[in-house]
Amino acid sequence: MLCIRTKKFRIDHMLNHISIMKLWTLSNEHCRLYNHLLDKTRDTEVGADFKKLNSSYVEYRNDNSLTIPSKSAQNTCRSLISNIKSFYALRKTDKTARFPRYFKSTRVFNSFTYDWNCGIGGFKIKDNVLKLLNVDLSIPLHPWVRDIENVKTITFSGEDEKIFLSITYSKEICSEQKLNAARFLSLDPGLLSILTGVTCDGEFFKIANLDARAGEKSIDKLISKRAKKKKHS
Numbered sequence: 001m002l003c004i005r006t007k008k009f010r011i012d013h014m015l016n017h018i019s020i021m022k023l024w025t026l027s028n029e030h031c032r033l034y035n036h037l038l039d040k041t042r043d044t045e046v047g048a049d050f051k052k053l054n055s056s057y058v059e060y061r062n063d064n065s066l067t068i069p070s071k072s073a074q075n076t077c078r079s080l081i082s083n084i085k086s087f088y089a090l091r092k093t094d095k096t097a098r099f100p101r102y103f104k105s106t107r108v109f110n111s112f113t114y115d116w117n118c119g120i121g122g123f124k125i126k127d128n129v130l131k132l133l134n135v136d137l138s139i140p141l142h143p144w145v146r147d148i149e150n151v152k153t154i155t156f157s158g159e160d161e162k163i164f165l166s167i168t169y170s171k172e173i174c175s176e177q178k179l180n181a182a183r184f185l186s187l188d189p190g191l192l193s194i195l196t197g198v199t200c201d202g203e204f205f206k207i208a209n210l211d212a213r214a215g216e217k218s219i220d221k222l223i224s225k226r227a228k229k230k231k232h233s
Contacts, residue, residue, distance in 0.1 A: 003170065003171055004152070004168060004169075004170055005168070005169060005170075005171055006166050006167065006168045006169075007144075007145045007148070007166070007167050007169075008164055008165070008166040008167075009142050009145060009164065009165060010162055010163070010164050010165075011139055011163055011164065011165045012162055012163035013162075014139070014140055015139065019137055019138075019139070020163070022132075022135045022137045023109075023137070023156060023163060024109065025067070025135070026067065026068055026112060026132075026135065026156070027106075027109050027110050027111075027112060027156070027158070028106045028110075029066045029067065029068050030068060030072070030073075030076045030110055030112040031103045031106050031110045032064075032066075032106070033057060033060060033061065033066065033068075033073055033076050033077075034076050034079065034080055034102075034103050034110075035102050035103060036056070036060050037053055037056055037057060037060075037076075037077055037080050038080060038100065038102060040052075040053060040056050041053070041084070041099075050081050053077055053080070053081065054074070054077055056077075057073050057074065057076070057077040058070070058073075061073045067134050067135055068112070068122075068134070069114065069121060069122030069134055071114070071115045071117045071120075071121050071122070072112060072113060072114050072115070072121070072122060075112070075113045075114075075115065076112065080100065083100040084099075084100060087099055087100060108158065109156075109157070109158025109163060110158070111155060111156060111157035111158065112155070112156055113153050113154070113155045113156075114132075114153060114154045114155075115152070115153050116151050116152055116153065122134050123154060125141070125148075125151060128140065128141050129141065130154065130165070139165065145167060148167065148169050149169065149171075150169050150170040150171070151167060151168070151169045152168045152169055152170060153167075153168045154166065154167050154168070155168070182200070183200055184199070184200045185197060185198075185199050185200070186198050186199075190209075191209065192208075192209055192216075193206050193207060193208055193209060194207045194208070194209050195207040
């Protein structure tokens with residue numbers, strides 16, 4: 001059985017200034033594309049017609065000679081479409097909902113995604129190095145993410161003025177493992193204790209609810225004050 005996993009790590013501290021600027025250029029191109037498509041939704045001829053938006057992203061990418069791969073540009077278009085669908089769903093229950101706004105300024109690193117796309121998604125992983133073919137950029141991989149196979153997507157994102165890379169891949173897991181009926185763990189969720197449990201070996205554990213414990217102390221103090229008061233006072 002296959003399971004999907006994602007590993008994320010910081011990369012900007014491993015790159016030189018030129019490589020970082022290449023990533024920022026890609027981020028800005030995705031930002032410009034998103035804003036352009038959002039402007040298109042105000043056009044009476046295009047509106048929120050998803051087929052026309054898909055055609056618009058192809059035209060804009062070609063006319064402006066963007067370096068982002070076609071599949072990656074399509075992912076940005078899908079992101080806008082998902083935001084529009086979420087708006088329509090929310091508006092049914094919340095009349096104050098607003099149509100998707102612009103991306104943040106190009107001064108902020110905006111996330112973007114590359115698809116493997118049968119090996120033509122614009123990147124390769126070889127000798128523990130990720131290579132973005134369209135901009136001739138090489139990114140070394142951390143030891144704990146090396147030698148991964150069946151990569152599905154890679155996503156670049158910015159957080160607190162740092163750049164991160166997330167690699168999503170599929171991994172084969174053994175589906176023939178059988179449960180041992182002689183081994184068990186009993187769990188009991190509660191209010192005063194978030195979780196109480198006991199194992200088949202008799203080991204007992206409890207996760208206390210600190211908020212409830214603080215509330216109990218407050219109640220005890222009030223009871224103590226009331227007990228010191230005179231009757232009918």
